[in-house]
Amino acid sequence: MHPQTNADLHCHSTVSDGTLSPQALAARAKANGVELWALTDHDEVGGQQQALEAARALGLAYLTGVEISVTFAGKVVHIVGLGFDHHDPRIVEGLRATRGGRGARAQEMSEGLAKVGIHGAYEGALRHAGNPELISRTHFARFLVETGQCGDVPEVFRRFLTEGKPGYVPHRWAALRDAVGWIVDAGGIAVIAHPGRYGFTPTEEYALITEFMAHGGRGIEVVTGSHTAAEMVQYADTALEFDLLASRGSDFHSPEESRVDLGRLEQHLSGKLKPVWNALEYRIHWPA
Ligand code: AMP
Ligand code: MN
Ligand code: MN
Ligand code: MN
Numbered sequence: 001m002h003p004q005t006n007a008d009l010h011c012h013s014t015v016s017d018g019t020l021s022p023q024a025l026a027a028r029a030k031a032n033g034v035e036l037w038a039l040t041d042h043d044e045v046g047g048q049q050q051a052l053e054a055a056r057a058l059g060l061a062y063l064t065g066v067e068i069s070v071t072f073a074g075k076v077v078h079i080v081g082l083g084f085d086h087h088d089p090r091i092v093e094g095l096r097a098t099r100g101g102r103g104a105r106a107q108e109m110s111e112g113l114a115k116v117g118i119h120g121a122y123e124g125a126l127r128h129a130g131n132p133e134l135i136s137r138t139h140f141a142r143f144l145v146e147t148g149q150c151g152d153v154p155e156v157f158r159r160f161l162t163e164g165k166p167g168y169v170p171h172r173w174a175a176l177r178d179a180v181g182w183i184v185d186a187g188g189i190a191v192i193a194h195p196g197r198y199g200f201t202p203t204e205e206y207a208l209i210t211e212f213m214a215h216g217g218r219g220i221e222v223v224t225g226s227h228t229a230a231e232m233v234q235y236a237d238t239a240l241e242f243d244l245l246a247s248r249g250s251d252f253h254s255p256e257e258s259r260v261d262l263g264r265l266e267q268h269l270s271g272k273l274k275p276v277w278n279a280l281e282y283r284i285h286w287p288a
Helices: 022-031 048-058 089-099 102-114 121-128 137-146 153-161 176-185 202-214 229-242 276-283
Strands: 065-072 075-082 189-192 219-224 245-249
Touching: 022 048, 065 089, 065 176, 075 176, 075 219, 075 245, 075 276, 089 176, 102 121, 102 137, 121 137, 137 153, 176 189, 176 202, 189 202, 189 245, 189 276, 202 229, 219 229, 229 245, 245 276
Parallel strands: 189 219, 219 245
Antiparallel strands: 065 075, 075 189
């Protein structure tokens, strides 16, 4: 596959905080011209078999995927895994443990919101969660929009769900070493998701990249729906500087909410970069 391949290696289904099923996403990917697809649900591989089979039936090349929540230097970092064996018991068990605290966290978030007069948020968020083990801030945001407390999802995050706000509950996610280890041990490649989103200082970012690479991480998202055009240029330079493989994905969650549709990123990887999919050729599930 060439550097200009329409690869979309980052998106979410109802198995985490997306609003479309793995099958509906596969159909949307095909319709939107995706040539290589990966479903990367948060902390969960429960949609992989369905995605793989739907892709195969549609004649779409597929890589297994996941987006793991990690706590690094007191902040949340997301690590995407691509092309791993989704039946490997170590990643399956590691992800189960990572999901573990979400229920109790959601209860606490609901208590925080009740203090500012928003009641029934836990039950309300749960109704939006296709997978109760994966109840997330996104589901709370959808509940608050549904009940007219806010106009849209980003407004809910600004007013209620980010640090210092009433519905925010700090949480300890997976360790960077573990997340990268699960992916690599299962035969995949670990990729730093949307590096531009973390608000790290250059020193913090250097620490993240060097520790990530020391644990066996090899890739970084350059072209993503979560980056501005300037950040895509910046992280292309970062990929070159650290000799990291470059990835590309929309981070699509929902037709109503996402800025970039599945398969509709405008930018391609610049010719100087090494696309992560070239290093994963042998892990691609080709259609029959
Ligand atoms: P959680 O894993 O429960 O902390 O939820 C994180 C998810 O919330 C992310 O994967 C995004 O889908 C969503 N999210 C985080 N920040 C924002 C934001 N500022 N606006 C909209 N969605 C956001
Ligand atoms: Mn999400
Ligand atoms: Mn993310
Ligand atoms: Mn994502």
